[in-house]
Amino acid sequence: MKASFLTNRVTRTLMMGLCLLAVPSAQASGVKVxxxxxxxxxxxxxxxxxxxxxxxxxxxxxxxxxxxxxxxxxxxxxxxxxxxxxxxxxxxxxxxxxxxxxxxxxxxxxxxxxxxxxxxxxxxxxxxxxxxxxxxxxxxxxxxxxxxxxxxxxxxxxxxxxxxxxxxxxxxxxxxxxxxxxxxxATEPARFDISSADRMSTTTATYEGRQGYLNAAPSGIDARYAWTVSGGTGTGVKIVDIEGAWNNSHEDLPAFFHTGGIQFNDSSWRNHGTAVMGVMVGQANDFGVTGIAHGAQVGHEGIAGQSIASAINRAALAAGKGGVVLIQLQAKGPRIGRDCTCNTSQCEEVPLEYWRANFDAIAQATASGVHVVEAAGNGSVNLDSPVYRGAFDRSVRDSGAIMVAAGTAGTRAPLCWTNHGSRVDLHAWGENVVTLGYGDLSGTWSGEDRWYTDSFSGTSSAAPIVVGAVANLQGVANASGKGPLEPRALRELLRATGTPQESNTKQIGPLPNLRDAIPQLLAP
Incomplete structure (x- = not known):
């Protein structure tokens, strides 16, 4: 029936005399080149x-x-x-x-x-x-x-x-x-599961002292320094996280300015999204954790009822120029022909920009002035492999996103399972990250709204650390009158000022260093 309708439509169109139009030159037609x-x-x-x-x-x-x-x-x-x-x-x-x-x-x-x-x-x-x-x-x-x-x-x-x-x-x-x-x-969170035993606690303690990624270089990104600079808590910046679910009522999270899409009713997704939020925007108070960009506004875009590409597009619109979109997902890519020696359940999972619709959505977002941070994935693969047909070769195509790998806590070495390669821009802690969710730090008995963890991991823990750095720098730029920064320029600033990774054949890029990046950003 539908095919007949379309066939008849073709016939009618041709009978009406529709034919190919002569294609003028760009200059003659007035089409912008x-x-x-x-x-x-x-x-x-x-x-x-x-x-x-x-x-x-x-x-x-x-x-x-x-x-x-x-x-x-x-x-x-x-x-x-x-x-x-x-x-x-x-x-x-x-x-x-x-x-x-x-x-x-x-x-x-x-x-x-x-x-x-x-x-x-x-x-x-x-x-x-x-x-x-x-x-x-x-x-x-x-x-x-x-x-x-x-x-x-x-x-x-x-x-x-x-x-x-x-x-x-x-x-x-x-x-x-x-x-x-x-x-x-099918997609999944870019988290590498590390189990730990519950440790009983009677009240919500303050865990900021255990957030080593907040510390000065070379072990951390020096978020504490950024907080002393006007705008350096991410003031005025909008962040939108893309994944499956979040606990909106967690005691240490702010109100969300954007809640798009549909969430999965699944505790593993919910813990993951909540942990990501804690790294970025955990509230600055006398308990729990303190987010790297706790002065930023935050929102989320659920993927349960839409494609990843659609979620990226909607999140970018919500974040706006100078805002930040975080893509916290990975999916099985082409067979690269090797066996993974660790994290075998996520072997050969790759960043989502491998697929063209996602790439095009990211490219449009960055061209519109939106910063996009993307987890590199935990697939244990070299993204420079020819099996990917140049999808991660910056000389072939570049979405403008910041791609983030996972390094060891404080020592900046590639973790066994992190994806790596020339397309990877930066790395951050991929283990031992203290944040919200899961309950292994606070004790699951305390109730989900008071759950904390000290073992968030994977490129899922690394990417929100970089988001925090991006938001803090954009906040400083806003406060200094520079306004929205070009996404590629900010990416290069972070790469140029970061603390180099440990010498290794696996390229995961430097660890952000806000103490070095901010003066360069503010320089005339």
């Missing part, structure tokens, strides 16, 4: 191991094709195509007829998937909002941004594994009109 997006490299064989759990199929059509979801159907809207889109479509050598035929082919393929429903838009914001944010990001950066309305998803039935859809994904990628298609692996 932007640095083009880098081409997407399609896989030549299935990327995911057959047994990998997958949760959705993602398909993006090429720039300029103007494929849209209208009235519940995927359609190519030729009459809405603007001159820039015509140029981008012509750049791919795509004709109207070819796109229409391949759109029908893609719909037939997607109908074969073990799906929960029909194709839907991957990004949940309305079309006008997406188009306006794209325009502003291009105007600000001079770089061509992805049309996020060309991304579509098909949610898969629970229990679906890569083996069920690998062949389908390869057939979708064989269509010239499709820029990329992939199965999105």
């Amino acid at each position: 932007l640095d083009p997006r880098l081409s997407t490299v399609k896989p030549t064989s299935p990327e995911l191991e057959p047994e990998t759990p997958v949760q959705r199929l993602v398909v993006k059509f090429h720039e300029g094709t103007r494929v849209r979801l209208r009235s519940g159907l995927l359609q190519m809207l030729s009459t809405e195509r603007n001159p820039a889109e015509r140029m981008r479509m012509a750049r791919r050598g795509l004709s109207e007829l070819k796109v229409q035929v391949e759109l029908l082919a893609a719909l037939r393929l997607l109908a074969q998937a073990p799906r929960m429903g029909p194709p839907t838009r991957l990004f949940r914001q309305d079309e006008y909002t997406l188009a306006e944010r794209k325009r502003l990001a291009e105007e600000r950066s001079g770089k061509e941004m992805a049309d996020l309305d060309l991304y579509f998803e098909v949610p898969l039935r629970p229990g679906t594994i890569a083996a069920d859809v690998n062949d389908l994904v390869m057939k979708l990628n064989a269509l010239d009109s499709v820029e990329i298609a992939y199965a999105e692996a």
